[in-house]
Amino acid sequence: MESGNGSVDRWEDATTATGSGTGLHDWTEGSFDVGSSDVEILKRVWRNEKAAPDILPYEAHLIERVHEQILLMEDNTAEISKTVDDLMLSIYQMDISRTTFLLKAYLRTRLGKIEKFVMHIIRTPELWERLSEQEQGYAQRYVDALSKHMKNCVLDKLETAYCSMVKQAESSEGDDMILEPDLDTYVFCRSKGAVGSFQLDERGYESVDLMLDDLYILRYRPVQGLLAADRIELV
Template sequence: MASGSGSGSERWSEDLETEVAMAMGTTDVELLKRAWRNEKAAPEILQFEAALVLRAREQIQLLEETVEEFTENGVDDLVVSLYQMDLDRSLFLLRSYLRIRLQKIEKYMIHISKTNLWNRLSEQEQRFAKSRCTDIMEKHLEQSVLSRLPYGYQSILKQSISSEEDDMVPEPQLDTFVFCKTKHAVGAFQLDDTGDEIVDLVADDLYVLRYKSIRGLVESGRIDLV
């Protein structure tokens, strides 16, 4: 979600996604694995999966309580180990998903704060980016470096006062090639603005394409990164 609880339409969309996933037999673990793969492969930060993360945390807590109860009651070790494996897998996916997002925030924090990517962060991520990243870095650079530079070279955004753009701000490389797989048939899809590059996206086929060309398909959930 963009931040906090989000709008009613966003909550309705998330609820619908959950119902569709359940109808298709897709578990939250599989949805979390998909979100983790997409986040890991995408050069930019994606929309925070708020509802999915909340459900994953609730399921992890339930698994922890179940493992503890089974252990105390002397349930067969094999059964306990199976539940523990599910718990470890869920914990790994959730922690890795959140860690990858934090790494992107740290790397592109200024760019994210200046664009609509900011609305893709959770409230906790926004607080992290603001208080622990942007403010601390700006203060540190000002005290240790920028204050000692000549006039015109004291910006953390530009190389010099003559620069027209913020050429000191790292940005995600959207031209990066990524492996992707279509969930359903998309059909003829235009990869560039001129219409010279068109590819027929068939269901369950694997492709190697520039991320920026399929960015919209990733955001809409019509294609997965692998």
């Protein structure tokens, strides 16, 4: 581009700074090219997180890229405003707002699951490792605050047999006060490739042919491995 469009050049640098195939919408003079960008990936990751009953692994690299891109885009807004008309500037700002919303929605969804299943997550090493460092810190602070509140307001006022945070009573066989996600709930999922015949139970009584782009309603437990392998997506 000509030197007079230097701010637009910087916008292009911002959206491609993390490498090919990852930026937000590619900015050109008057157009947006929507491809398989980080925004589209984030949208799919958010849908998966919303639909899955348990908490999924934190997408650290994706979130870091999107956050860096948002910061670069915001830094360039003032200079971009000097080279484009009000309509294009509005579209430009809407793109930033939309991406920021998706990022916050993804993080809020995860925090909701952490608060709901916090005791189960903390006691399950596999789930604990799915959290980011910041989420782990939040989960621990949340449990500490909840335990203190329950002790001061409820548990200290009950008989000793009922003073546990994890059991209804000393006679309980297991930790029946810890809420766990229902992995046998049904989810809508779409196959991202031709998986072929897939077993839905250990006894071999149930199976399904998973074909590319077909939509299915299946129990989450047997297909969670396919989700982890990125062979299906939840909708």
